[in-house]
Amino acid sequence: MPLLKPRKKTREISVGNVKIGGNAPVAVQSMITAFTEDSKAAIAQIKELSAAGCEIVRVAVPGMDAAHSIKKIKKEINIPLIADIHFDYKLAIASAEAGADGLRINPGNIGEKKKIKAVADCARDRGIPIRIGVNAGSLDKTIAEKMGATPQAMVKSGMNNIRLLEDLDFHNIKISLKASDVERTVEAYRLMSSKTDIPLHLGVTEAGGIYSGIAKSSIGMGMLLAEGIGDTMRVSLTRNPVEEVRAAWEILRALKIRKRGPELISCPTCGRCRIDLFTIAEQVEKALLTCSATIKVAVMGCIVNGPGEAKEADIGIAGGDGMGILFKKGKFIKKVKQDMLVDVLLNEIKTMTE
Numbered sequence: 235m236p237l238l239k240p241r242k243k244t245r246e247i248s249v250g251n252v253k254i255g256g257n258a259p260v261a262v263q264s265m266i267t268a269f270t271e272d273s274k275a276a277i278a279q280i281k282e283l284s285a286a287g288c289e290i291v292r293v294a295v296p297g298m299d300a301a302h303s304i305k306k307i308k309k310e311i312n313i314p315l316i317a318d319i320h321f322d323y324k325l326a327i328a329s330a331e332a333g334a335d336g337l338r339i340n341p342g343n344i345g346e347k348k349k350i351k352a353v354a355d356c357a358r359d360r361g362i363p364i365r366i367g368v369n370a371g372s373l374d375k376t377i378a379e380k381m382g383a384t385p386q387a388m389v390k391s392g393m394n395n396i397r398l399l400e401d402l403d404f405h406n407i408k409i410s411l412k413a414s415d416v417e418r419t420v421e422a423y424r425l426m427s428s429k430t431d432i433p434l435h436l437g438v439t440e441a442g443g444i445y446s447g448i449a450k451s452s453i454g455m456g457m458l459l460a461e462g463i464g465d466t467m468r469v470s471l472t473r474n475p476v477e478e479v480r481a482a483w484e485i486l487r488a489l490k491i492r493k494r495g496p497e498l499i500s501c502p503t504c505g506r507c508r509i510d511l512f513t514i515a516e517q518v519e520k521a522l523l524t525c526s527a528t529i530k531v532a533v534m535g536c537i538v539n540g541p542g543e544a545k546e547a548d549i550g551i552a553g554g555d556g557m558g559i560l561f562k563k564g565k566f567i568k569k570v571k572q573d574m575l576v577d578v579l580l581n582e583i584k585t586m587t588e
Contacts, residue, residue, distance in 0.1 A: 238489060239462040244433045247363045247406055249290055250314025250335035254363075254408060254465050255433030259492055261466040262482045263435070264475040265292040265318070270300035270307070277310045279475070284313050285524045286479045287494050290466070292316040292338060301328035308333040316365070323349040327356045338365040341395045342374045354404035363406040364399065368392045369439055370413035370422075385421035388413070392426055407432050408465070412439035416454040423458050433465040440470065447471040448481050452488075459489055480523065493528045496583070499544060500533040507535035509553035509572055517576050527587040531579070532561075541566060549582055551575045 246256030254261055264283050268275040270293040280291050295301050295317045308315060316336040317329035323344050326337050337357055341350050357364050368391050370383040377394075381387035388411045399407055409432050411422040419438050427434060438447075438454045451469040458464050469481040486492040500515045501507075515533045522531065532550025534540045537559065540552025545564025552559050558575045560567045560582065570578045 238460050238491070241462040242427055242431075244431045244465055247408060247433055249316065249363060252289055252314050258465070260459065260464060260486060261289045262287060262479060262486070263290040263292060263316075263466055263468040264288045264478045264482075265294070265468065267475060270294055271297070271303045273303045273306040276303065276307050280307065280311045280313070280315075283475055283479055284311065286476045287483055287526075288313060288475075288479045290314050290316060290336075292318050292468075294318050295325050295329050296320075298325065298328060301325050301332055304329055304332035304334050319344075321345075323353050326353045330356045330360050330362060334362065336363045336365065338367050340367050340369075340372065341398055342391065343372070347398075350398060351402050354399055354402045357406065358404055361406070363408060364404065365435055366392060366395045366399070366407060366409040368395070368409065368411045368422075370418055371440075383413070383418075385411075385413075385418050385425055388418070388422040389425045389429065393429065396430065396432060408435050409433075410435040410437055412437045414438065414440040416450055416457075419454045420457055423463055424461070427463045434463060436464040436467040437470055443472045444477065447473070451481065452485050456485055456489060459485070459491060476523070495525050496522045496527060497530045498522065498533065499530065499547060499550075501535050501543070503535045506538060507553060508555040509535065509558065509575075511535045511553060514551075514553075514576055518579065521576075521580050522583070525583070525587065527583075529583070529586065531583065533579075549579065549586065551579045 244255035247254050252261055266276055266279045268279045270276050291313055314335035316338055317334040318338045319326040321343050344350050368388050370388055373387055373391050377387050377391050392409050392411055411426055413419045436455045438450045455467055467482055469478040471478050483494050498519050503511050518533050529548040532544035532547035534544055534552040537552055541561040541564045544550050549562050556572050558570050558572055560570055
């Protein structure tokens with residue numbers, strides 16, 4: 235039985251020059267941690283994320299200074315930007331007018347219908363989509379009191395918000411339904427997928443740090459993607475957002491949905507290892523972060539786990555005692571001094587991929 239089910243066909247929308255839904259590939263998103271009003275810092279972080287493979291970036295807009303800063307930011311970046319809005323509808327309008335490629339709102343906390351209409355009209359005039367962001371922790375009070383913070387309540391809230399926008403003749407929509415645990419998140423997305431063809435933005439919110447966050451995100455989004463559910467994704471981590479982008483691509487690569495950049499394989503080490511493999515693997519992984527070539531790179535701790543077990547790698551190194559080896563496709567190339575292993579490997583990769 236194949237691991238992946240056919241992807242559900244959702245309606246296609248555009249966030250800037252990135253297609254979401256339809257036949258478009260699952261897009262990778264992240265969110266900056268820099269203050270949006272500090273345009274210089276925001277631009278620097280967005281460029282770093284873009285180099286790591288981020289395809290859509292989101293920025294927080296807590297005030298008018300942040301909204302107005304979007305105009306400066308947009309001039310210096312080459313990926314679409316989404317403005318994240320809560321409570322104040324005027325911030326959504328100002329962000330759209332400043333050039334945001336999309337808006338993320340929770341209509342339930344924007345306020346009265348005329349304010350939501352103003353946001354929808356503005357987005358329609360500029361041809362930009364709205365993402366309805368439903369979180370288990372901030373559901374409509376009436377729904378939460380009646381149903382609790384359940385998947386069914388999340389979906390009901392989402393469907394209510396969809397109808398609200400569609401009643402305003404706004405249909406350029408995507409939606410997310412995030413909880414901080416895998417079970418509710420997966421159940422909510424499954425249920426929503428059965429009810430609508432609106433593109434789904436996947437995520438497990440407040441997932442945690444590097445270990446719990448990647449585990450929850452990989453299991454939750456991995457299950458959904460394997461079932462053909464999901465059109466765009468963000469791995470939420472309490473870390474540098476570059477780590478979110480790296481994790482998202484590894485999830486997509488593991489499921490053989492998309493590939494970007496080198497795949498690094500490395501052994502867990504054992505008593506045979508006579509080199510600092512942990513540091514070496516980290517150095518190689520960091521150096522390859524902005525490489526877009528889809529090659530397989532091996533970093534192995536000893537000759538036993540070298541060319542043999544990593545024979546499918548395009549290129550790799552294996553440690554020894556003071557010396558190591560460079561190999562390609564399982565074949566020995568040359569011996570290398572231990573302190574030169576990383577440099578020799580990276581130079582060879584550069585030559586291969588130029």
